[in-house]
Amino acid sequence: MKKLVGVSAVVAAALMSPPAWAATSQNAANAEAVLRQCVIMRTTGADRVLTAQWMFAAMSKSPHISGLATVTAQQKSELDRGFAQLITRIAVKDCLEQIETLAAGDIKGTFELVGGALGEIAMKELMTDKNVEKAIGEYTDYLSEDDFKPLIDRVDANQSK
Numbered sequence: 001m002k003k004l005v006g007v008s009a010v011v012a013a014a015l016m017s018p019p020a021w022a023a024t025s026q027n028a029a030n031a032e033a034v035l036r037q038c039v040i041m042r043t044t045g046a047d048r049v050l051t052a053q054w055m056f057a058a059m060s061k062s063p064h065i066s067g068l069a070t071v072t073a074q075q076k077s078e079l080d081r082g083f084a085q086l087i088t089r090i091a092v093k094d095c096l097e098q099i100e101t102l103a104a105g106d107i108k109g110t111f112e113l114v115g116g117a118l119g120e121i122a123m124k125e126l127m128t129d130k131n132v133e134k135a136i137g138e139y140t141d142y143l144s145e146d147d148f149k150p151l152i153d154r155v156d157a158n159q160s161k
Contacts, residue, residue: 028102028105031098031101031102032102032113034098034101035095035098035099035101035102035110035113035114035117036113036116036117038094038095038098039090039094039095039114039117039118039121040117040121042090042094042095043086043090043094043118043121045125047086047118048118048121048122048124048125048126049122049125049126050079050082050083050086051083051086051118051119051121051122052122052123052125052126053079054079054080054082054083055119055122056069056071057071057075057076057079058076086118087114090114090118091111091114095114099114
């Protein structure tokens with residue numbers, strides 16, 4: 001159980017950033033790609049939404065974001081339970097063979113890879129929503145071409161050389 005607690009912290013960290021470890025051989029790189037593909041192919045839209053919600057709930061605890069969102073303890077607990085079930089399903093059923101191949105050499109790195117793949121596909125799922133796409137672009141209402149004129153002038157000058 002202690003190993004699983006450490007693994008859960010690794011999965012959570014990996015969801016926020018790419019894996020910190022690198023492949024040492026072409027075989028390892030291939031095995032990593034196969035595991036990523038398995039995670040992508042074996043997760044559903046609901047799994048990806050759950051992952052995004054779980055990430056959001058976790059990030060909402062940051063003092064930098066907590067004023068923007070409220071996630072109740074019950075909601076967080078339900079998301080934790082669902083995410084634990086998802087990770088378990090991926091590890092012991094859906095992608096068991098792919099995980100086993102890599103975990104023998106680096107279990108922590110393997111779960112970082114799983115977490116990274118889940119986080120990546122969850123964000124892609126959210127970003128395809130038209131409302132999200134629109135909201136992301138709304139900052140451009142506050143951009144001014146005049147502010148970018150020095151850059152545009154430099155690019156134009158370099159292109160005419």
